[in-house]
Amino acid sequence: MNDSKSEQVKRFLxxxxxxxxxxxTYYCAENETFYEQAFDYIISILKAPKNSTFLDAGCGNCAHSIRLANRVFSVxxxxxxxxxxxxxxxxxxxxKLEDKIKIQREDITALSFEDKSFNYILCWGVLMHIPNIEKAISELTRVLKPGGTLVIAENNMYSLYSIxxxxxxxxxxxxxGVAKKVPSGVEHWSTxxxxxxxxxxxxxxWLLKRFKSNQFVVKKRIAGQFTQLYTRVSSRPLKSLIHGFNNLWFRYIKNPHLAFGNIVILQKMRDEATDIL
Ligand SMILES: C[S@@+](CC[C@H](N)C(=O)[O-])C[C@H]1O[C@@H](n2cnc3c(N)ncnc32)[C@H](O)[C@@H]1O
Incomplete structure (x- = not known):
């Protein structure tokens, strides 16, 4: 049903x-500081052994793959x-991270990897651009090992900023363009x-429910950036003020329900039958 939409998005991207x-827009110095803090925090929760391999699903320019590689993981x-x-x-x-980061062309809705290939998956700011989100969720579930962890970052439609x-x-x-309310959120389509x-x-x-029905448990839901208002103002001092508030929210207030950016850490339940073997 979503195929032609998926093709149109693929062509655009x-x-x-x-x-x-x-x-x-997003890789300014202030955001670098935010991302570095956020990744330190996420990694402290994951407690992943050194040299573990992450799948960076929808890696973009590999900014986050590089963050992971700098924290001694393979990607x-x-x-x-x-x-x-x-x-x-x-x-x-x-x-000079070619040894740590392998790059491959893949569509998240039809991954070529075997079932249960990865212990860790990062999918940052990506599901929001996939028309067939259900297919993406099922593929990410398929390639994650039982007991493995998935980290997603998405924008929250019930945040103060979005409302x-x-x-x-x-x-x-x-x-x-056109804004459309659907069960998975509010979609904005531009052509x-x-x-x-x-x-x-x-x-x-909705997202949490979908993952839970795919055998995931929610380990943690964290506030990301409170607002992306900094993308809409041109005044430097105002931008700095907004970034300062975002950092304050992330470090001290931490409430994800009102924040625009939400980071969710999910664990795929162990397969009892496989555990016994
Ligand atoms: C907003 S960017 C985020 C990139 C990166 N994760 C980051 O945070 O810097 C979304 C990325 O997802 C990729 N993407 C969207 N749909 C995809 C799909 N079905 N399969 C693979 N990549 C996809 C886009 O090409 C784009 O690079």
Missing amino acids: AEPDVHQKWIG QAVDFSESVLKMAEANVKTK TIRNLKRLLGKGK TPTGTLVTRHANIQ
Whole structure:
């Protein structure tokens, strides 16, 4: 049902422009500080043995694969966009991490890996762009080993930021494209001559339920960035203030329910039959 939409999104994400725009917007110095703190915290929860291998599903330019490699893990980085994989390869080469990070072109909704291939999977900011999210969830479940851990980062449709932006757009009659409420969240569809992009503000409860019905337990739900308002203002001091507030929220307030960014750590239950063998 979602196939033609999936093809349109694939075509859009094949182009380098959107990735360059994301890199310019999200990989500023303040966000680097945030990501470094967030990864230290996530890794402290995972307690993964050194040299464990992570699947970085939807790796983009490999910024997070590099963070994992710098924390002495190995990474199998995958993305379906050839243009972003070229950027990823150049990044990994510059950091001389070719031994630690292997890059491969893969579609998360049809992964070529065997069942139960990975102990750890990172899927950061990716499910929100996949029209057939159910298929992506089932593939991530399939390739994760029983007892393995999946870390996802998604945007929360019930955050103050998401609700405010939605209502402001409605009131002002603004916003390009089409917003659609679906069980998995609020999807914003925008179309250009090269294709279509979906960005979903997730219904986190729906996501958790889906993973639970795929034999996962929720280990932790963490607040990510409280707001992405910094992407909408141009004043430097205002941007810094917003980043400061995001850090305050992440470090001290920690409530994920009101925060836009949500990081969820899920563990796939052990397969009793396999454990006995
Ligand atoms: C917003 S970017 C996030 C990239 C990276 N995880 C990060 O946080 O920097 C989303 C990435 O997911 C990739 N992606 C989206 N759908 C995918 C799919 N079905 N299979 C593989 N990659 C996909 C896109 O090409 C893009 O690089």
